[in-house]
Amino acid sequence: MPVRLGELAARFGCELRGDPDTPIERVATLQEAGAGAIAFLANSRYRRHLPGTHAAAVVLDASTVDDCPTNALIAANPYATYARIAQVLYAEAARPSGRHSSAVIEADAAVDPTAWIGPNAYVGAGAKIGARVQVGPGSVVFDHVVIGADTRLVAHVTLCTGVRLGERCLMHPGVVIGADGFGHAPDQGGYVKIPQVGSVLVGDDVEIGANSTIDRAAIGDTVVERGVKIDNQVQVGHNCHIGEHTVISGCVGISGSVTVGKRCMIGGMVGIVGHLQITDDVYLTGKTMVTHSITKPGLYSGQLPFDEARRFRRNSARFQQLDELARRVRALEKGAVSTDVDRHDGNDK
Numbered sequence: 001m002p003v004r005l006g007e008l009a010a011r012f013g014c015e016l017r018g019d020p021d022t023p024i025e026r027v028a029t030l031q032e033a034g035a036g037a038i039a040f041l042a043n044s045r046y047r048r049h050l051p052g053t054h055a056a057a058v059v060l061d062a063s064t065v066d067d068c069p070t071n072a073l074i075a076a077n078p079y080a081t082y083a084r085i086a087q088v089l090y091a092e093a094a095r096p097s098g099r100h101s102s103a104v105i106e107a108d109a110a111v112d113p114t115a116w117i118g119p120n121a122y123v124g125a126g127a128k129i130g131a132r133v134q135v136g137p138g139s140v141v142f143d144h145v146v147i148g149a150d151t152r153l154v155a156h157v158t159l160c161t162g163v164r165l166g167e168r169c170l171m172h173p174g175v176v177i178g179a180d181g182f183g184h185a186p187d188q189g190g191y192v193k194i195p196q197v198g199s200v201l202v203g204d205d206v207e208i209g210a211n212s213t214i215d216r217a218a219i220g221d222t223v224v225e226r227g228v229k230i231d232n233q234v235q236v237g238h239n240c241h242i243g244e245h246t247v248i249s250g251c252v253g254i255s256g257s258v259t260v261g262k263r264c265m266i267g268g269m270v271g272i273v274g275h276l277q278i279t280d281d282v283y284l285t286g287k288t289m290v291t292h293s294i295t296k297p298g299l300y301s302g303q304l305p306f307d308e309a310r311r312f313r314r315n316s317a318r319f320q321q322l323d324e325l326a327r328r329v330r331a332l333e334k335g336a337v338s339t340d341v342d343r344h345d346g347n348d349k
Contacts, residue, residue: 005057012081027086040082100157166204174211181238183213
């Protein structure tokens, strides 16, 4: 159902330039938008598309509004405002309640009557399912799991024994929370499995992307604090602690017993070695390898950028020679110091 542009401006505290009666019914990019569509501009790389847009309206900031050829909503944070508008335009349909005939629910599980247990889902003994929770098709909720109100397991989500999820969480298909951590003690050329007797505690408003995994703790809890957003195919090892409102991009691997602070941003394919401490407000660019603790907020990188293949191979070969080069430089420096001392001693004589 279309929403008047003036209603959106009032609802989200925007300054409106244009016709408040313009109907808005969908979102689109600056390049593809047409009648009834609202676009946004938050990245200067796309500013070149603004003068030619055919959008019904554009969400932008005051510095770019003069280049806008159509209705404009001026916002301090255009991206966040666009996200909120999209939530209004694409509001979820009313969620069902009850249980599908193929669902299996153990007798002593406590399932709120407003919750929905979908096709082929399983809820184990002693589990507690809160109000308006959605346990999607094929999902498995093992014994003594607790799920807070308004949380949704989209499909084929597995919550292992004792896991606790907060309210308003969103678990995408294939998420596994609470599988055993990778704990094995070396002994006589082999390994002895270490029982992983802890669990996983997930706070409110956490979103975890498809096929991501968070391991249970060996002892105590693996903790994901409120507001954390995790992308697809991320691995969080046992006994990690992820601070609130941290964002983790796809294919990140975090080894066991790592503490990540609040409001961190971790780029795609970052690897973090176990038992490290990362303070609040740290930003790691893609493919960075973190091998020691980070105690100061800021932006960190640890990857080589791509290059023309032949030059990259030459530079890679030179990189392997850095240790020998450093030794030669130290030897030269020592020789220079010795020469200076000898010269100074000679002058004294």
